[in-house]
Amino acid sequence: MFEDKKGLVFIVDISGYSQFIREMSPDVGILVIRHLLKGIIDSNFLSFKISEIEGDAILFYHLGLPPSVKDMLKQFDHMRTSFKKIWSRYSLKYPNMINLDLKAIVHYGTLIEFKINRFCKLYGNIMVDAHRLLKNSVPSNTYLLLTTDYLEEIGNYPLDYYSEYGTYQCDIYDVGSLCYRYFSFNDAVFE
Structure with a gap:
Protein backbone atom coordinates (compact mmCIF):
# COMPACT_ATOMS: atom_id res chain seq x y z
CA MET A 1 0.00 0.00 0.00
CA PHE A 2 1.28 3.46 -0.91
CA GLU A 3 1.15 6.34 1.55
CA ASP A 4 -0.14 9.78 0.51
CA LYS A 5 2.12 12.56 1.73
CA LYS A 6 2.13 16.31 1.39
CA GLY A 7 5.05 17.71 -0.46
CA LEU A 8 6.54 20.37 -2.67
CA VAL A 9 7.42 19.92 -6.33
CA PHE A 10 10.05 22.29 -7.75
CA ILE A 11 10.63 22.01 -11.50
CA VAL A 12 13.59 23.99 -12.84
CA ASP A 13 13.47 24.30 -16.63
CA ILE A 14 15.86 25.85 -19.17
CA SER A 15 14.28 28.59 -21.32
CA GLY A 16 15.45 28.53 -24.94
CA TYR A 17 16.42 24.84 -24.86
CA SER A 18 14.50 23.75 -27.99
CA GLN A 19 16.14 26.39 -30.17
CA PHE A 20 19.53 25.63 -28.58
CA ILE A 21 19.20 21.93 -29.50
CA ARG A 22 18.28 22.80 -33.10
CA ILE A 30 25.64 17.89 -24.64
CA LEU A 31 28.78 19.42 -23.12
CA VAL A 32 27.02 22.72 -22.35
CA ILE A 33 23.74 21.22 -21.09
CA ARG A 34 25.58 18.71 -18.88
CA HIS A 35 27.49 21.52 -17.16
CA LEU A 36 24.43 23.77 -16.87
CA LEU A 37 22.33 21.02 -15.25
CA LYS A 38 25.20 20.09 -12.93
CA GLY A 39 25.51 23.75 -11.89
CA ILE A 40 21.81 23.82 -10.99
CA ILE A 41 22.10 20.61 -8.97
CA ASP A 42 25.27 21.74 -7.19
CA SER A 43 23.58 24.98 -6.09
CA ASN A 44 20.65 23.16 -4.42
CA PHE A 45 21.32 24.56 -0.92
CA LEU A 46 17.82 23.64 0.33
CA SER A 47 18.76 19.97 -0.25
CA PHE A 48 15.76 19.02 -2.37
CA LYS A 49 15.64 15.43 -3.60
CA ILE A 50 15.75 14.82 -7.35
CA SER A 51 13.09 12.63 -8.92
CA GLU A 52 13.99 13.14 -12.57
CA ILE A 53 16.24 14.92 -15.02
CA GLU A 54 14.64 15.02 -18.42
CA GLY A 55 16.05 17.01 -21.33
CA ASP A 56 16.15 20.57 -20.04
CA ALA A 57 14.33 20.15 -16.72
CA ILE A 58 15.11 18.91 -13.23
CA LEU A 59 12.24 17.73 -11.03
CA PHE A 60 13.16 18.45 -7.42
CA TYR A 61 10.87 17.65 -4.50
CA HIS A 62 10.57 17.91 -0.74
CA LEU A 63 8.19 16.00 1.55
CA GLY A 64 6.64 17.78 4.52
CA LEU A 65 6.21 21.46 5.22
CA PRO A 66 7.41 23.68 2.37
CA PRO A 67 10.20 26.26 2.60
CA SER A 68 9.16 29.92 2.76
CA VAL A 69 8.68 32.12 -0.28
CA LYS A 70 11.83 33.99 0.67
CA ASP A 71 13.81 30.74 0.75
CA MET A 72 12.37 29.64 -2.60
CA LEU A 73 13.28 32.98 -4.18
CA LYS A 74 16.82 32.70 -2.80
CA GLN A 75 17.12 29.10 -3.97
CA PHE A 76 16.04 29.95 -7.49
CA ASP A 77 18.27 33.04 -7.59
CA HIS A 78 21.24 30.94 -6.41
CA MET A 79 20.59 28.31 -9.09
CA ARG A 80 20.17 30.98 -11.75
CA THR A 81 23.39 32.75 -10.73
CA SER A 82 25.32 29.49 -11.04
CA PHE A 83 23.60 28.75 -14.37
CA LYS A 84 24.41 32.19 -15.83
CA LYS A 85 28.09 31.96 -14.79
CA ILE A 86 28.47 28.65 -16.58
CA TRP A 87 26.51 29.87 -19.61
CA SER A 88 28.69 33.02 -19.81
CA ARG A 89 31.88 30.95 -20.04
CA TYR A 90 30.47 28.87 -22.89
CA SER A 91 29.02 31.87 -24.71
CA LEU A 92 32.53 33.36 -24.91
CA LYS A 93 33.82 30.14 -26.45
CA TYR A 94 30.79 29.74 -28.76
CA PRO A 95 29.65 33.30 -29.62
CA ASN A 96 26.77 32.09 -31.82
CA MET A 97 25.22 30.23 -28.87
CA ILE A 98 21.73 31.49 -28.11
CA ASN A 99 20.90 33.02 -24.76
CA LEU A 100 19.56 30.47 -22.30
CA ASP A 101 17.93 31.19 -18.96
CA LEU A 102 15.89 29.50 -16.22
CA LYS A 103 12.27 29.35 -15.16
CA ALA A 104 10.78 27.32 -12.33
CA ILE A 105 7.46 26.09 -10.98
CA VAL A 106 6.74 25.55 -7.27
CA HIS A 107 3.64 23.54 -6.40
CA TYR A 108 2.44 21.89 -3.21
CA GLY A 109 -0.01 19.08 -2.58
CA THR A 110 -0.58 15.41 -2.02
CA LEU A 111 1.85 13.07 -3.72
CA ILE A 112 3.01 9.50 -3.52
CA GLU A 113 6.68 8.58 -3.64
CA PHE A 114 7.51 5.12 -5.04
CA LYS A 115 10.57 3.27 -6.28
CA ILE A 116 11.39 1.62 -9.57
CA ASN A 117 14.73 -0.11 -9.07
CA ARG A 118 17.01 2.68 -7.77
CA PHE A 119 14.80 5.50 -9.08
CA CYS A 120 12.39 7.43 -6.87
CA LYS A 121 9.25 8.46 -8.78
CA LEU A 122 6.36 10.74 -7.85
CA TYR A 123 2.68 10.18 -8.49
CA GLY A 124 -0.41 12.36 -8.04
CA ASN A 125 -2.46 15.26 -9.37
CA ILE A 126 0.27 17.60 -8.15
CA MET A 127 2.50 16.21 -10.92
CA VAL A 128 -0.12 16.74 -13.64
CA ASP A 129 -0.73 20.33 -12.50
CA ALA A 130 2.98 21.16 -12.21
CA HIS A 131 3.69 19.93 -15.74
CA ARG A 132 0.71 21.86 -17.13
CA LEU A 133 2.03 25.01 -15.47
CA LEU A 134 5.25 24.81 -17.49
CA LYS A 135 3.06 25.94 -20.41
CA ASN A 136 1.72 29.19 -18.97
CA SER A 137 1.06 32.78 -20.02
CA VAL A 138 3.84 34.40 -17.96
CA PRO A 139 5.31 37.16 -20.20
CA SER A 140 8.92 36.37 -19.28
CA ASN A 141 11.52 33.69 -20.01
CA THR A 142 12.98 33.82 -16.53
CA TYR A 143 10.72 33.58 -13.51
CA LEU A 144 9.74 31.69 -10.40
CA LEU A 145 6.07 30.66 -10.42
CA LEU A 146 4.45 29.84 -7.05
CA THR A 147 1.03 28.16 -7.14
CA THR A 148 -1.81 29.24 -4.88
CA ASP A 149 -1.72 25.72 -3.37
CA TYR A 150 1.84 26.38 -2.22
CA LEU A 151 1.02 29.92 -1.04
CA GLU A 152 -2.05 28.72 0.87
CA GLU A 153 0.03 26.04 2.59
CA ILE A 154 2.63 28.50 3.80
CA GLY A 155 -0.26 30.80 4.77
CA ASN A 156 -0.81 28.48 7.73
CA TYR A 157 2.56 29.63 9.06
CA PRO A 158 3.99 33.09 9.61
CA LEU A 159 4.04 34.74 6.20
CA ASP A 160 6.99 36.63 4.93
CA TYR A 161 6.29 39.77 2.94
CA TYR A 162 7.32 38.10 -0.35
CA SER A 163 4.12 36.01 -0.41
CA GLU A 164 2.09 39.19 -0.96
CA TYR A 165 4.14 40.36 -3.95
CA GLY A 166 4.74 39.03 -7.41
CA THR A 167 2.13 39.12 -10.16
CA TYR A 168 -1.05 37.11 -9.66
CA GLN A 169 -2.72 35.37 -12.58
CA CYS A 170 -4.59 32.22 -13.60
CA ASP A 171 -4.42 30.05 -16.71
CA ILE A 172 -7.07 27.62 -17.89
CA TYR A 173 -5.98 24.08 -18.74
CA ASP A 174 -7.75 20.80 -19.44
CA VAL A 175 -7.56 20.15 -15.67
CA GLY A 176 -9.29 23.48 -14.90
CA SER A 177 -8.01 26.86 -13.76
CA LEU A 178 -4.60 26.98 -12.10
CA CYS A 179 -3.66 30.18 -10.29
CA TYR A 180 -0.28 31.43 -9.17
CA ARG A 181 2.00 34.34 -8.40
CA TYR A 182 5.13 34.75 -10.45
CA PHE A 183 8.31 36.71 -9.85
CA SER A 184 10.20 37.85 -12.91
CA PHE A 185 13.96 37.47 -12.60
CA ASN A 186 15.18 39.83 -15.26
CA ASP A 187 18.49 40.30 -13.42
CA ALA A 188 16.67 40.76 -10.10
CA VAL A 189 18.39 39.70 -6.89
CA PHE A 190 16.40 38.66 -3.82
CA GLU A 191 18.19 39.09 -0.52
Missing part, protein backbone atom coordinates in the same frame (compact mmCIF):
# COMPACT_ATOMS: atom_id res chain seq x y z
CA GLU A 23 21.23 25.16 -33.54
CA MET A 24 24.11 23.49 -31.68
CA SER A 25 26.02 20.39 -32.68
CA PRO A 26 25.41 17.40 -30.37
CA ASP A 27 29.04 17.47 -29.15
CA VAL A 28 28.80 21.08 -28.00
CA GLY A 29 25.14 20.89 -26.93
Whole structure:
Protein backbone atom coordinates (compact mmCIF):
# COMPACT_ATOMS: atom_id res chain seq x y z
CA MET A 1 0.00 0.00 0.00
CA PHE A 2 1.28 3.46 -0.91
CA GLU A 3 1.15 6.34 1.55
CA ASP A 4 -0.14 9.78 0.51
CA LYS A 5 2.12 12.56 1.73
CA LYS A 6 2.13 16.31 1.39
CA GLY A 7 5.05 17.71 -0.46
CA LEU A 8 6.54 20.37 -2.67
CA VAL A 9 7.42 19.92 -6.33
CA PHE A 10 10.05 22.29 -7.75
CA ILE A 11 10.63 22.01 -11.50
CA VAL A 12 13.59 23.99 -12.84
CA ASP A 13 13.47 24.30 -16.63
CA ILE A 14 15.86 25.85 -19.17
CA SER A 15 14.28 28.59 -21.32
CA GLY A 16 15.45 28.53 -24.94
CA TYR A 17 16.42 24.84 -24.86
CA SER A 18 14.50 23.75 -27.99
CA GLN A 19 16.14 26.39 -30.17
CA PHE A 20 19.53 25.63 -28.58
CA ILE A 21 19.20 21.93 -29.50
CA ARG A 22 18.28 22.80 -33.10
CA GLU A 23 21.23 25.16 -33.54
CA MET A 24 24.11 23.49 -31.68
CA SER A 25 26.02 20.39 -32.68
CA PRO A 26 25.41 17.40 -30.37
CA ASP A 27 29.04 17.47 -29.15
CA VAL A 28 28.80 21.08 -28.00
CA GLY A 29 25.14 20.89 -26.93
CA ILE A 30 25.64 17.89 -24.64
CA LEU A 31 28.78 19.42 -23.12
CA VAL A 32 27.02 22.72 -22.35
CA ILE A 33 23.74 21.22 -21.09
CA ARG A 34 25.58 18.71 -18.88
CA HIS A 35 27.49 21.52 -17.16
CA LEU A 36 24.43 23.77 -16.87
CA LEU A 37 22.33 21.02 -15.25
CA LYS A 38 25.20 20.09 -12.93
CA GLY A 39 25.51 23.75 -11.89
CA ILE A 40 21.81 23.82 -10.99
CA ILE A 41 22.10 20.61 -8.97
CA ASP A 42 25.27 21.74 -7.19
CA SER A 43 23.58 24.98 -6.09
CA ASN A 44 20.65 23.16 -4.42
CA PHE A 45 21.32 24.56 -0.92
CA LEU A 46 17.82 23.64 0.33
CA SER A 47 18.76 19.97 -0.25
CA PHE A 48 15.76 19.02 -2.37
CA LYS A 49 15.64 15.43 -3.60
CA ILE A 50 15.75 14.82 -7.35
CA SER A 51 13.09 12.63 -8.92
CA GLU A 52 13.99 13.14 -12.57
CA ILE A 53 16.24 14.92 -15.02
CA GLU A 54 14.64 15.02 -18.42
CA GLY A 55 16.05 17.01 -21.33
CA ASP A 56 16.15 20.57 -20.04
CA ALA A 57 14.33 20.15 -16.72
CA ILE A 58 15.11 18.91 -13.23
CA LEU A 59 12.24 17.73 -11.03
CA PHE A 60 13.16 18.45 -7.42
CA TYR A 61 10.87 17.65 -4.50
CA HIS A 62 10.57 17.91 -0.74
CA LEU A 63 8.19 16.00 1.55
CA GLY A 64 6.64 17.78 4.52
CA LEU A 65 6.21 21.46 5.22
CA PRO A 66 7.41 23.68 2.37
CA PRO A 67 10.20 26.26 2.60
CA SER A 68 9.16 29.92 2.76
CA VAL A 69 8.68 32.12 -0.28
CA LYS A 70 11.83 33.99 0.67
CA ASP A 71 13.81 30.74 0.75
CA MET A 72 12.37 29.64 -2.60
CA LEU A 73 13.28 32.98 -4.18
CA LYS A 74 16.82 32.70 -2.80
CA GLN A 75 17.12 29.10 -3.97
CA PHE A 76 16.04 29.95 -7.49
CA ASP A 77 18.27 33.04 -7.59
CA HIS A 78 21.24 30.94 -6.41
CA MET A 79 20.59 28.31 -9.09
CA ARG A 80 20.17 30.98 -11.75
CA THR A 81 23.39 32.75 -10.73
CA SER A 82 25.32 29.49 -11.04
CA PHE A 83 23.60 28.75 -14.37
CA LYS A 84 24.41 32.19 -15.83
CA LYS A 85 28.09 31.96 -14.79
CA ILE A 86 28.47 28.65 -16.58
CA TRP A 87 26.51 29.87 -19.61
CA SER A 88 28.69 33.02 -19.81
CA ARG A 89 31.88 30.95 -20.04
CA TYR A 90 30.47 28.87 -22.89
CA SER A 91 29.02 31.87 -24.71
CA LEU A 92 32.53 33.36 -24.91
CA LYS A 93 33.82 30.14 -26.45
CA TYR A 94 30.79 29.74 -28.76
CA PRO A 95 29.65 33.30 -29.62
CA ASN A 96 26.77 32.09 -31.82
CA MET A 97 25.22 30.23 -28.87
CA ILE A 98 21.73 31.49 -28.11
CA ASN A 99 20.90 33.02 -24.76
CA LEU A 100 19.56 30.47 -22.30
CA ASP A 101 17.93 31.19 -18.96
CA LEU A 102 15.89 29.50 -16.22
CA LYS A 103 12.27 29.35 -15.16
CA ALA A 104 10.78 27.32 -12.33
CA ILE A 105 7.46 26.09 -10.98
CA VAL A 106 6.74 25.55 -7.27
CA HIS A 107 3.64 23.54 -6.40
CA TYR A 108 2.44 21.89 -3.21
CA GLY A 109 -0.01 19.08 -2.58
CA THR A 110 -0.58 15.41 -2.02
CA LEU A 111 1.85 13.07 -3.72
CA ILE A 112 3.01 9.50 -3.52
CA GLU A 113 6.68 8.58 -3.64
CA PHE A 114 7.51 5.12 -5.04
CA LYS A 115 10.57 3.27 -6.28
CA ILE A 116 11.39 1.62 -9.57
CA ASN A 117 14.73 -0.11 -9.07
CA ARG A 118 17.01 2.68 -7.77
CA PHE A 119 14.80 5.50 -9.08
CA CYS A 120 12.39 7.43 -6.87
CA LYS A 121 9.25 8.46 -8.78
CA LEU A 122 6.36 10.74 -7.85
CA TYR A 123 2.68 10.18 -8.49
CA GLY A 124 -0.41 12.36 -8.04
CA ASN A 125 -2.46 15.26 -9.37
CA ILE A 126 0.27 17.60 -8.15
CA MET A 127 2.50 16.21 -10.92
CA VAL A 128 -0.12 16.74 -13.64
CA ASP A 129 -0.73 20.33 -12.50
CA ALA A 130 2.98 21.16 -12.21
CA HIS A 131 3.69 19.93 -15.74
CA ARG A 132 0.71 21.86 -17.13
CA LEU A 133 2.03 25.01 -15.47
CA LEU A 134 5.25 24.81 -17.49
CA LYS A 135 3.06 25.94 -20.41
CA ASN A 136 1.72 29.19 -18.97
CA SER A 137 1.06 32.78 -20.02
CA VAL A 138 3.84 34.40 -17.96
CA PRO A 139 5.31 37.16 -20.20
CA SER A 140 8.92 36.37 -19.28
CA ASN A 141 11.52 33.69 -20.01
CA THR A 142 12.98 33.82 -16.53
CA TYR A 143 10.72 33.58 -13.51
CA LEU A 144 9.74 31.69 -10.40
CA LEU A 145 6.07 30.66 -10.42
CA LEU A 146 4.45 29.84 -7.05
CA THR A 147 1.03 28.16 -7.14
CA THR A 148 -1.81 29.24 -4.88
CA ASP A 149 -1.72 25.72 -3.37
CA TYR A 150 1.84 26.38 -2.22
CA LEU A 151 1.02 29.92 -1.04
CA GLU A 152 -2.05 28.72 0.87
CA GLU A 153 0.03 26.04 2.59
CA ILE A 154 2.63 28.50 3.80
CA GLY A 155 -0.26 30.80 4.77
CA ASN A 156 -0.81 28.48 7.73
CA TYR A 157 2.56 29.63 9.06
CA PRO A 158 3.99 33.09 9.61
CA LEU A 159 4.04 34.74 6.20
CA ASP A 160 6.99 36.63 4.93
CA TYR A 161 6.29 39.77 2.94
CA TYR A 162 7.32 38.10 -0.35
CA SER A 163 4.12 36.01 -0.41
CA GLU A 164 2.09 39.19 -0.96
CA TYR A 165 4.14 40.36 -3.95
CA GLY A 166 4.74 39.03 -7.41
CA THR A 167 2.13 39.12 -10.16
CA TYR A 168 -1.05 37.11 -9.66
CA GLN A 169 -2.72 35.37 -12.58
CA CYS A 170 -4.59 32.22 -13.60
CA ASP A 171 -4.42 30.05 -16.71
CA ILE A 172 -7.07 27.62 -17.89
CA TYR A 173 -5.98 24.08 -18.74
CA ASP A 174 -7.75 20.80 -19.44
CA VAL A 175 -7.56 20.15 -15.67
CA GLY A 176 -9.29 23.48 -14.90
CA SER A 177 -8.01 26.86 -13.76
CA LEU A 178 -4.60 26.98 -12.10
CA CYS A 179 -3.66 30.18 -10.29
CA TYR A 180 -0.28 31.43 -9.17
CA ARG A 181 2.00 34.34 -8.40
CA TYR A 182 5.13 34.75 -10.45
CA PHE A 183 8.31 36.71 -9.85
CA SER A 184 10.20 37.85 -12.91
CA PHE A 185 13.96 37.47 -12.60
CA ASN A 186 15.18 39.83 -15.26
CA ASP A 187 18.49 40.30 -13.42
CA ALA A 188 16.67 40.76 -10.10
CA VAL A 189 18.39 39.70 -6.89
CA PHE A 190 16.40 38.66 -3.82
CA GLU A 191 18.19 39.09 -0.52
